[in-house]
Amino acid sequence: MSDFALALGSFPLLLLLIFLRAPIGLAMLVIGAGGLWALTGSPQLWLAKMKNEGFSTFSHYELSVIPMFLLMGQFATQGGMSRALFRAADALIGHRRGGLAMAAIGACAGFGAICGSSLATAATMGRVAIPEMRAAGYSGALSTAALAAGGTLGILIPPSIVLVIFAILTEQNIATLFAAAVLPGLLAVLGYGLAVQVYLMRHPQAAGERRAPMPWAQRRAALLAIWPVIAIFALVVGGIYGGIFSPTEGAAIGAALTGMAAWIAGGLRAGGFLRALLAAAETTGMVFFIILGAAVYNGFLGFARLPQELAQMVAGQGLSPWLVLIAMLVLYLILGCFMDSLSMILLTLPTFWPIIAGLDFGMDAQALAIWFGVLVLITVEVGLITPPVGLNLFVIGAIEGRTPAPQTWRAVIWFVGADLTRVALILAVPAIALLPL
Numbered sequence: 408m409s410d411f412a413l414a415l416g417s418f419p420l421l422l423l424l425i426f427l428r429a430p431i432g433l434a435m436l437v438i439g440a441g442g443l444w445a446l447t448g449s450p451q452l453w454l455a456k457m458k459n460e461g462f463s464t465f466s467h468y469e470l471s472v473i474p475m476f477l478l479m480g481q482f483a484t485q486g487g488m489s490r491a492l493f494r495a496a497d498a499l500i501g502h503r504r505g506g507l508a509m510a511a512i513g514a515c516a517g518f519g520a521i522c523g524s525s526l527a528t529a530a531t532m533g534r535v536a537i538p539e540m541r542a543a544g545y546s547g548a549l550s551t552a553a554l555a556a557g558g559t560l561g562i563l564i565p566p567s568i569v570l571v572i573f574a575i576l577t578e579q580n581i582a583t584l585f586a587a588a589v590l591p592g593l594l595a596v597l598g599y600g601l602a603v604q605v606y607l608m609r610h611p612q613a614a615g616e617r618r619a620p621m622p623w624a625q626r627r628a629a630l631l632a633i634w635p636v637i638a639i640f641a642l643v644v645g646g647i648y649g650g651i652f653s654p655t656e657g658a659a660i661g662a663a664l665t666g667m668a669a670w671i672a673g674g675l676r677a678g679g680f681l682r683a684l685l686a687a688a689e690t691t692g693m694v695f696f697i698i699l700g701a702a703v704y705n706g707f708l709g710f711a712r713l714p715q716e717l718a719q720m721v722a723g724q725g726l727s728p729w730l731v732l733i734a735m736l737v738l739y740l741i742l743g744c745f746m747d748s749l750s751m752i753l754l755t756l757p758t759f760w761p762i763i764a765g766l767d768f769g770m771d772a773q774a775l776a777i778w779f780g781v782l783v784l785i786t787v788e789v790g791l792i793t794p795p796v797g798l799n800l801f802v803i804g805a806i807e808g809r810t811p812a813p814q815t816w817r818a819v820i821w822f823v824g825a826d827l828t829r830v831a832l833i834l835a836v837p838a839i840a841l842l843p844l
Contacts (some may be wrong), residue, residue: 410446414711417442421704421754430702431750432693438706446710456706463532464702468655469575474691475658476566479665480522481683483636486669489531491632492517493539502620505603507543508553511536512599515557516592517633519564520640521665524690525748525791529558533806544615547810549606552792552818555799556599556826559788564592565644566658568694569748569784572783576756577776580653582647586843587777589644591785591833598825600773606761606821635668648843694749700752718761728766729834732779735759736786736830739756743790747798751787774841781840782833789826792819 417438424434432739444453485488496510496517503509515532522528533554540550562569565585574581607614621629643661646652652660666683669675675683708714721731735755742751763779764772789801794816833839 410711411713411716413442413445414713417704417707423535425746430696431746435697435700435704435750435754439700439707442707443703443710446707457483457703457795459707460703464699468574469571469581470695470698472566472571472655472658473568473694474580474687475655475662476522476568476571476613477524477690477694478683478687479566479658479662480518480524480527481674482662482665482669483518483521484527484531485679485683485821486665486674488521488636488665488669489514489518490535490631492636493532495533495629496634497539498621498626502618504617505549505607505614507536507540507545508549508603508614509600511540511550511553512557512560512596512603515554516560516564516596517636519561519584519592519631520566520644521636521661522561524568525559525561525788526798526802527690528561529555529802530806532557533633533803537803537807542595543618545615546610546818547807548814548818549603549610549613551800551803551807551810551815552606552822553599553603555792555797555815555819556602557804557824558799558803559791559826560595563588563595563784563788565589566654566661567784569752569787570780571654572698572749572752573756573780573783576752576778577760579776579780582650583773583843584777584780585644585654586648587781587840588784590839591781593830594829594832594839595785595788595826598694598829599822602821602825604817635664639664639668650713676738687769696840697750698753704754705757705816712763714758717758718765721762721765731762732768732782732834735763736782738791739783739786740793743787744793744797746790748784748787748791751790752783756783770837770841772839774837777843778833778837778840782830785826785830785833789823789830792826793823794819 421434421438425431440457443456447453447456493510495516496513498705500506501510511532514536515528518532519528536554537550563587567588570588571581572583574584579681639661643657647654647657666675739751764775768775791797800815800819804815
């Protein structure tokens with residue numbers, strides 16, 4: 408069997424292990440290590456290759472940004488910032504038709520600005536918003552669908568862990584990618600709000616009874632309560648993009664300021680500080696193990712020259728670049744039904760990016776990388792809410808615990824439609840993602 412055939416045959420085996428619920432990082436590590444052994448045929452060469460993969464993977468200084476952003480999100484959770492964001496959004500638009508659902512989406516966007524994880528955003532905001540929406544008479548289908556969709560904003564609104572990994576893999580500037588994701592993120596919030604309104608046109612009873620607007624004094628108080636979130640986001644993202652400090656320095660400053668704000672709010676006392684540290688450490692370990700597994704597996708693919716040969720094959724077929732790109736995005740939609748976003752990026756990008764980089768889309772390499780990154784990020788995000796097995800649907804369904812899954816699926820289709828419309832818009836108008844250039 409040729410090296411190329413061995414590497415290509417490893418994909419279905421990997422997907423089988425993932426389907427059987429093997430940990431994704433472990434599955435990639437085992438198959439990658441086994442493939443390297445088969446290619447080298449020597450224990451000494453295999454051990455040397457494994458050692459080099461581990462060192463080269465974790466010698467990236469930029470990876471230190473990940474635990475800082477995770478700690479920032481944990482401090483925000485312990486400090487009650489998620490609840491403050493929801494109350495502020497509720498104070499502004501909660502009295503409108505579907506206002507609580509749109510408030511939950513807006514709060515998810517705000518929390519995503521200090522979290523960087525889709526599943527964490529969905530889980531945190533679900534615990535905050537679901538009781539409020541249930542008490543207001545919202546249907547379980549609309550509540551779970553809106554929160555599952557809103558949770559995806561955690562990986563699109565900067566700072567985003569997935570964007571950091573994408574930047575490292577494609578050798579792009581993290582700050583530029585953060586800036587490029589802002590406008591698509593705002594379009595996502597707008598699209599989800601429209602999806603709520605369209606759903607309510609068909610199911611007007613799903614939003615309960617409308618209530619009177621809050622007095623302006625209560626609105627001002629709710630908005631004042633979120634000033635730390637706004638200030639931290641502006642300082643971190645603005646400082647990174649403005650070149651005042653590096654992404655890692657910005658993440659450290661953001662974690663420190665979020666921790667101070669949470670301490671002042673009383674959330675880090677009585678064991679809260681230790682809980683935040685342990686949760687961030689646990690998630691960091693999980694993320695880094697997936698990164699290690701992906702590095703070993705992709706090292707095996709690179710040793711077999713699979714990415715290079717696939718890129719040459721695609722270029723030699725004379726296929727339309729747009730057809731190749733759309734096929735990749737469709738594959739991301741399918742993979743998103745049973746894989747998390749980080750694993751998808753780490754698994755596919757070392758193979759997909761050389762293919763895309765070798766095609767002519769009428770833009771330079773940096774613009775192509777940023778445009779492709781935003782498209783991939785949005786498509787990965789859609790996969791997280793695509794029925795029947797989008798991961799965010801499982802997270803919110805487990806928290807809500809009452810609504811049958813098919814009801815959530817029928818409601819979330821409207822949010823999937825909003826996402827696909829956004830993908831089509833950015834495909835047609837790349838300038839939406841290229842404003843920072």
